[in-house]
Amino acid sequence: MALQTGTVEPLLGIRAARCWFPEKTRRPQDEVRTGNLTAEQAARHGEVTLHIARGWATESAPAMAVSAGRAALSASGVPTADVGLLAYAWTNYQGNPFFTAGHCVADGLGLPRSAAPVGVQQACNGAAMAFTLAAGQLRLDEHAHALIVAADRFGAPAVDHWRSHVMLAYGDGASAAVVGRPAPGDAFHVLAVEHVAAPELWRTRDDYDGFGPQPLATPPYINAMPTEKFSDEGGRPRLRAISHECITEAVDRALDRAGLAPGDPRITQVLAPRLSDKVRELMIGPVEEKYSDRIVCHYGETGHLGAGDFLANIADAETAGDLAPGDIVLVLGAGGGYSYTCAVLQVPEERAA
Template identity: 40%
Template sequence: MRFGEGLTIEAAVTWLPEETESAYALVAEGVLDADAPAAAGVVEVPVSTSLAPPEMAVRAGRAALARSGTDPADIAVLLHAWIYHQGHDFWSPAHYVADGVGAWAAEPFGIQQMCHAGAMALHTAAVRLTADRAARAALVTTADRFTGGGFDRWHGDYHVAYGDGATAAVLGRSGRGLRLIAQSVYAAPDMESMYRGDDPFSTAPLAHSRPIDIRRTKKAFLAAGGMDRFAKTGPEAVRAVLLSALDDAGLDPRDARIRCVALPRLGPKTVELMYLPVVGELLSAEPLRLGARTGHLGCGDVLANLADITEQEILAPGEFALLLTGGGGFTWSCLVVQRPESR
């Protein structure tokens, strides 16, 4: 989908707790195998020992609003995305975030789509602003904390380490930020059982295992022949969203103005199997892998990548960036942004 002209990412922010866990220190302590840091593609991950995810989201949201100069009263819609426990069992974290940032006139709601939820929240916000010219701005937040007895950030999944933190992005029409050009989305719901396995439906959280054991459900998916199908579907989906987004943006894959392709903050094996072959075949742009000191931020990878691209001034005026991501279920997307010719 190509979004309306003049839609911009006014600001994108990553908020991380100060405390970290070093992958190599955990190897020295015998907690991790020697090859675990390289398999996850991380040096360390941020760890929140005090703040719950919605509290971190409020901090990220406030920072994004301040950086963009946006009045919270102008936020028409606030979308909060997450993949893991937000601190309460029967509650709306999106409303907490809206209250915390002062967006009292906003319509708050949550987005649930596993690790693609942040990208889907961005897409939903952009669609709203494209369709509703009276809506001045939107705020997207993501936040997760993978601590406690319910989730093992290092051993719960294959080839990935999960980092705590929050991200936020303000969408508006000032023209001062990155231009939000297009985003293509592709879903393969027949892959949903990768994170369900052959477990029966339970009546309460964490009934099947504590902590959550993603490896168990993936083993069941493998035994049922799912991984062979996924190995084919994944790259096909990445190709489809990449080419569709470029077409919507009016760009040739080899356009020299495409400066970089930001990849999900996953381990090298996943990235090299699913994303890099397609990127290398179709594009001459540089692949960006930005998660060595964050790990996988749940559904926050895309917004964190937007924040890094902006803060590091990776794009020259007129250049484009592509941002690829995916999430269990399964859904993939490609986002196209451009730094304006002049600011």
């Protein structure tokens, strides 16, 4: 395969990416009218629309994952028999306390027994990490494809859509991408994927004096904010500083791996995680400032999708139809835990024909 001008040989090809969302939607002002939020709480969330899952038979997280996976496979033209890896990422409880969610999704999609279902638990950055797993799998089996899927369903009694984070609203939905060896008809070629971890920041969650035997029952929903214990120990400024260091390093390393300069004019879009303005500044501030004229964030349309942000952003970039052959897109990932990712995607030049 011919190299892209000024870049390296692609690691992967993204055949297609798609999303699936429940039909029901809610906005902060809707919650004020029903008495679920105060006007002050709603104002903190600003203008955002969430998709809200309803029936468990069709809108559990695994069921939504199946719907997104089917949509991506259909758009890609890849038959289920050609899928050698299913990488399933999630953030929140999957609706069953003692099962492997990836196997549930693989069964729903009708994947063959030769397709390995793998769960990726890296909080909101899991789907980004799955691209690296897929690249490794495809080195072993050059004829196979990988299906990367992410899905989360939030809501009482665990993670409240509106209250678990005072600056962030959580929306339900699923997203998926089919990847394989690079080919001319791909939606994108993946030129680089770089991850940087800050494992010491797991202590943002260390607020209940260690570990326990079961999921926390009180308060009535999980508080996703950095804990008081972490904040009292001076953790918030450190979280911001380390996050800024890590996302900057991830972007620098990815651009270097792709053979690109930061100011390359072909970088037309930088896709930010679906986070509110304040949380984005905390997690990716320097990169957003540097590429302020190219940042794209769909938070207002869906809220934060948990593990689904990364794939949903790729799906929206593919289906928007405003990218030209040769255009380069940076896709950013960030998640509690903590880990940070930058993927460099390029629209194949061959698509011009």
